[in-house]
Amino acid sequence: MSAPGDASAGDGAARAGLLALIALYCAAPFLWLALAAFDPDARLFLQWPETVSFSNFRRAFVEEDGLLWLLNSLVVCGLATLLVAVLAGFGGYALSRTRARWKRPFLYSIILIRVIPPTALIVPLYKVMLTANLSVNAAVRAVLPSDWVRPAMRMVGFIDGYLGLILLLATLQLPLALWIMKTFFDAIPREFEEAAIMDGAGFGKRLRRVLLPLAMPGLAASGLFAFIACWGDFLLPLTFISSPELRMLPLGLYSAFMRSDQVDYGLLAAIAVVYTLPAILAFALARRLLVQTFSGGLKG
Amino acid sequence: MSARFQRREALRNRALLLPSALLLLVFVIYPAGVAVWTSLTNEAMTGPGALNPRFVGLGNYRRLLADGSFWSSLAVTFWFVLGSAVIGQFVLGLLSAILLQRPFTGRMLLNAIILMPNAVPEVVAAFIWASMLAAGDYGTLNNVVAWFGVEPQRWLTTFPLTMIIVVNTWRGIGFAMILMTSGLAAIPSDLYEAARMDGANRWQRFRRITLPLLVPTVFLYLLVSTVSTIAIFGLIFALTRGGPAGATEIIGIYIYNQSFNSYQLGYGSAVAVVALLISLGVGLLYVRALKVDV
Numbered sequence: 001m002s003a004p005g006d007a008s009a010g011d012g013a014a015r016a017g018l019l020a021l022i023a024l025y026c027a028a029p030f031l032w033l034a035l036a037a038f039d040p041d042a043r044l045f046l047q048w049p050e051t052v053s054f055s056n057f058r059r060a061f062v063e064e065d066g067l068l069w070l071l072n073s074l075v076v077c078g079l080a081t082l083l084v085a086v087l088a089g090f091g092g093y094a095l096s097r098t099r100a101r102w103k104r105p106f107l108y109s110i111i112l113i114r115v116i117p118p119t120a121l122i123v124p125l126y127k128v129m130l131t132a133n134l135s136v137n138a139a140v141r142a143v144l145p146s147d148w149v150r151p152a153m154r155m156v157g158f159i160d161g162y163l164g165l166i167l168l169l170a171t172l173q174l175p176l177a178l179w180i181m182k183t184f185f186d187a188i189p190r191e192f193e194e195a196a197i198m199d200g201a202g203f204g205k206r207l208r209r210v211l212l213p214l215a216m217p218g219l220a221a222s223g224l225f226a227f228i229a230c231w232g233d234f235l236l237p238l239t240f241i242s243s244p245e246l247r248m249l250p251l252g253l254y255s256a257f258m259r260s261d262q263v264d265y266g267l268l269a270a271i272a273v274v275y276t277l278p279a280i281l282a283f284a285l286a287r288r289l290l291v292q293t294f295s296g297g298l299k300g
Numbered sequence: 301m302s303a304r305f306q307r308r309e310a311l312r313n314r315a316l317l318l319p320s321a322l323l324l325l326v327f328v329i330y331p332a333g334v335a336v337w338t339s340l341t342n343e344a345m346t347g348p349g350a351l352n353p354r355f356v357g358l359g360n361y362r363r364l365l366a367d368g369s370f371w372s373s374l375a376v377t378f379w380f381v382l383g384s385a386v387i388g389q390f391v392l393g394l395l396s397a398i399l400l401q402r403p404f405t406g407r408m409l410l411n412a413i414i415l416m417p418n419a420v421p422e423v424v425a426a427f428i429w430a431s432m433l434a435a436g437d438y439g440t441l442n443n444v445v446a447w448f449g450v451e452p453q454r455w456l457t458t459f460p461l462t463m464i465i466v467v468n469t470w471r472g473i474g475f476a477m478i479l480m481t482s483g484l485a486a487i488p489s490d491l492y493e494a495a496r497m498d499g500a501n502r503w504q505r506f507r508r509i510t511l512p513l514l515v516p517t518v519f520l521y522l523l524v525s526t527v528s529t530i531a532i533f534g535l536i537f538a539l540t541r542g543g544p545a546g547a548t549e550i551i552g553i554y555i556y557n558q559s560f561n562s563y564q565l566g567y568g569s570a571v572a573v574v575a576l577l578i579s580l581g582v583g584l585l586y587v588r589a590l591k592v593d594v
Contacts, residue, residue, distance in 0.1 A: 019399050022392060023413045025470060030416065032431040032440065033424075044431050045438035091320040094313035106317075108587055113328050115583035117531035119552030120572040123559045124334035128326065171327040174320055203312060232421040234534025239560075250423045254538060257427060272424045283419035290478055
């Protein structure tokens, strides 16, 4: 029995048509990327490759610095993600368990911090990073012989160095991660811990035996979101990294596009594919958690 | 639990949160304060303001209110957010969620296709669309519109703002779809049954049941997407750099160009403070909507 106005043949066709249009809009742009990456003679325009080969990828990794960019991106985003997971794990636990007066103001502030666009902070951030860089530089000069200073600064510097970039990337992901972990620990009953306390376990033991195993899904969620955000970020590497040796995938890709001579579109597409695949993988893993995080925030 | 134990736990909680709080203080709160201070000076990277920045009070803000390029950037930001986050992503996301509600073959595939653009980094999205929107007879979009008898266009030159709205809509349909799907799933199905018994048609059921019950989800979604759309940088920087002639210069790009291309740090900071205040305004709505329960 179907009421008037319910699904009919024409109705089904309209639905299918609408869906097909939306799907086409979403999928069509990828076609160029997929074809150009395997076309040794790729152009800016969509064209069917005459020969299919991996030569663009070979060039990206062997002749260009693609491998370096990939490794740099993995190191920076990996370390930033690890830092976020550790800090948010501890911080979220404290936020969940504390009954202190600063709890509510702190939670409000991290929501407000989360909405600040990084572009609005970029100039003062540059000043902060510059000041930090000078102090670190002085410290490094005091300890290391002069020809070690430059390589060391690449690691621990704040301008054109990784330590500053990692700290900054991690900090910008902290509010969301703290929020996720706080909500996550709220759902873990205190009784689990109290049993361990009765057995005389100190905090270290409670952490290893009770909290860490229970917190794993939450840590995975906050880590994944932090990784996705770091991986896609363009503003911070653009502003704070200038050495070619430290360049990461987003800037490597951008510099390949900005070349003054002929742009090599096959190479560009190959680097873009290498840059996109980890992002898609991370997103596929995080997808399920997206709603939980959102509605987790919804319920507080 | 003894009082001593409780005190120790309280101390430990503070210690656990300290590193996060310090980082947020150094890299967010303090820079925000510096932005406010810098906006009250004539600091610049070149010229007299570089050697000896002077306190100019609200001078930068007076200049800003009289500056056509600032207002135009604010307008571009408004249309960009309205066009892509509020209308494009939300309407297409809700539509996809409704169309994909009932199970059928290929549903998961369509789901994955609509979600794919969300995973793409901003800079990659910019290049993909640079190819789609390429000018000349061979551009992909030009080929598509040629079927309908439309002349080839220089899309990013003739319709720059519309095009970045189209590109950003593409990036966000999936996120809206996921959230709307979960919102729809939370509506009890017996409500629909009851309405059907009362003879309500599909449009009436949508108007009277789906929409009102979806409002909280929609509201939160709009806040989150507004904030994240204002923060977009790499996508537009790589695609148009804010051009042509400021037509796609949303406020983040404007701040960047003012500060690092025109070297007007004081003035750039005044714009940054305005962007900060707008975002915080949205953020306060968000805090209220979340009903933070601690």
